Amino acid sequence: MSTLATMPKHGNEVSTKRNTSSLPSFSSWVDNLIEGGMGTGFLSNFNTGMTLPAVNIKENADEFFLEIAVPGMKKSDFNIDVDNKVLSISSETREEQEHKEENYTRREFGYSSFKRTFTLPDTIESDKISAQYKEGILTVHLPKKEEAKDKPAKRITIS
Incomplete structure (x- = not known):
């Protein structure tokens, strides 16, 4: 038998439980997954395609610079617009590949997008x-x- 330490969601108390079975039941595994934060974070990011890219903002006496980390893209993938003092930078890419052989066909596709706005x-x-x-x-x-x-x-x- 092993002893497991669990932390509640807010991290204030530690309790110990005795594990009496060698494998947890499926329902307890799902409950632990969701309660541990993995479930909500995983589900919220499941179909987003791309996380928001990191942005550095630099300023000097004459100008500002935005540096946005977006590797693996092309210039044509970006849309940059200014409307009513709002700068919008977005991208949407789709990719499809198909591989056919005598006994099977494999088809893969991907989609990613992001949009950042700055006042x-x-x-x-x-x-x-x-x-x-x-x-x-x-x-x-x-x-x-x-x-x-x-x-x-x-x-x-002074005069």
């Missing part, structure tokens, strides 16, 4: 936004308006 500040020149895709990183360049750029310090003379 742009008033300081962005939306007409000058540009993007580049290189080595799995989509970089979106967001230039600032001239009046929003940091100006060097200026000495004021």
Whole structure:
């Protein structure tokens, strides 16, 4: 016999149970799977196709840059739109393969998509936004308006 330690969902108490059988019943296995968080996380991500890609946002005096990690894609896979100060970056890809031989046919297909949206500040020149895709990183360049750029310090003379 073995002793199992179980943690409740909120992690405050530890209890021990004696395992009296060598294999758990199917229903207890499913209950443990769902109660342990695996069930809800697994089911919520089951048909999403792709998780949201990681994004870095960089800023300097003249511009912002968004760097989005999306390896294995092509430039043509992306849609980038600006509408009412909202920048939307999305992708949808589908792939089908079919392999036929004398006794069987194997057909595989895949689908993935994502959409990220960003509310742009008033300081962005939306007409000058540009993007580049290189080595799995989509970089979106967001230039600032001239009046929003940091100006060097200026000495004021007293008259």
